[in-house]
Amino acid sequence: MASKRESFSPMKSKRLDEKTTLQELNNRLEMYVLRVKEVQDSRDVAEKELDTIRDRMQMDLSMTKTRLSKELEDTRKLLEFEIDQKTRLQVLEQEQHTELVKLRTQVKEFGDIRVELDAVQGELAKEKESSKAAKEALALQTTSLQSARRKLKDLDKENRKLASSVGGVAPRDRLHNIEAEVRSHFEGQIEGLRSQVEEANLELDSLKIEYERTANDYDESLKIRQSLTDKLSTIETQYRNERKKFQEDRKTYEINIDNARQARLAKETEFNDLMDIKIALDAEISAYRSILDREETRVGIDHANHSKKRKASLTPVKSTSSRQHKRRKSHSTGAVRITYLNLEQGRITLENTGTVALPLAGWQVTSKATNAVFAFPEDYVIQPSGHVSVISGRNAAPTEEEKESMDFYVIKKAMWNSHADVAQLTNPAGDVVSSYAEGMTVDDDDVDAADTPVKEGVRTTHRLYKCLCVVVGG
Secondary structure (H helix, E strand, O other): OHHHHHHOOHHHHHHHHHHHHHHHHHHHHHHHHHHHHHHHHHHHHHHHHHHHHHHHHHHHHHHHHHHHHHHHHHHHHHHHHHHHHHHHHHHHHHHHHHHHHHHHHHHHHHHHHHHHHHHHHHHHHHHHHHHHHHHHHHHHHHHHHHHHHHHHHHHHHHHHHHHHHHOOOOOHHHHHHHHHHHHHHHHHHHHHHHHHHHHHHHHHHHHHHHHHHHHHHHHHHHHHHHHHHHHHHHHHHHHHHHHHHHHHHHHHHHHHHHHHHHHHHHHHHHHHHHHHHHHHHHHHHHHHHHHHHHHHHHHOOOHHHHHHHHHHHHHHHHHHOOOOOOEEEEEEOOOEEEEEEEOOOOEEEEEEOOOOOEEOOOOEEEEOOOOOEEEOOOOOEEOOOOEEEEEEOOOOOOOHHHHHHOEEEEEOOOOOOOOOEEEEEEOOOOOEEEEEEEEEOOOOOOOOHHHHHHHHHHHOHHHHHHHHHHHHHO
16 A cells, blocks of 8 residues: 555645545544434433423423312312301300300309398298297197186186185176186287297298299209300310311311422422533533534635525424524522513613612623623612613613612613623622523524524534535545
8 A cells, every 4th residue: 555655646645645634534523423413312302301391390380270279269268167157156155155144143143042042041940940939838828728727627616615615705706707807818818829820830831932932943043054054065066176177177288288389399400400401411512513613614614605504404494393483581590680681672670589688789781692791880789679770772761660660770882682682690709690581592592692603503514524525525
């Protein structure tokens, strides 16, 4: 082989060397193309999985939202029912309290009646004792009356004997008068004692009747009190059971809400992981694009012509893609974030979603397309839930709503690319805490607008490979 190469002319040998070099470059480029295709396939698979996961997560969120809304409605109905039951229970408790107060009043009255009854029973016992003493006195008096009658009869007999013996010394009429006086005296005393005994018996009967009536009323009040106590204990048991059931339902509802939140956080974590994988794949693809661009420059292929060819070759592919439409995309990691971006009006709005005021000294708003930078003043502080707008352009002017509801800064110079741009908010350490893409396609969100020819070139590297093969073959 060396002898043949020596026999060739220098020009032909040089051409053979160039051909060998181009063949090696062709092989290297083929490897790069294969790797880029693998990366693109991985990216397509990841994007499909991401779309599937996003759809599934959206469906899960919708189902969870529907289910939680239904559970919330049921819980609200249950809460209204519990409130109604509680109101009824309070009314019932008030009625029970009123009845209890009445019952206490009746018990107090019955206590007073019992005290009076005890006093009456004491008086009745005293009256019984007095009537017993009167009966004993009456019996004694009756006994004495009988003894007096016997004595009177004895005296009468003696008198008759004396009269018979004396022969009519004392007249008989006088003796009859004395006997009548003595008899009338003792009969009067006996009638008085009998009337007292009858009055004592009548009073004793009335006291017995009143005592029986009071005892019956007291027994009825005790029965009513016992029934009210049983009813109140039953109501308290029902209230405790219903309250326990409501607390258990509330705990179950809170557990379901916590589970739903954890599931949502897990879905968000999975989505963020997939986004990180997508960003890593996009970075690797960008690296391969830059390598291919350097190889194109090294080989000497017209980059502009091939870019146009790549655009022409990508046109049908883009027409079949459903994700190439213009859209907006935002990402934030801090309390201060970008909430609005209008490229045509040159207006960007920031919001402090935190709960404390935040000084914006050293913070900057940067345009990724034009590299324009706006730095906030050293003394500016954004309040919690506050908004601030930065308006740029030749005819920039704040609206009446912005003047009334938020702070604003006006820059008499265009800051944004009116077709597509990415706004970035950086802190004093230089970290991007929030970004907002407006008018960018899915592929344009990840790289600068200045890199567009490079991105388009990656998709048509197989065309570059064919061109190199043609050059080598020629």
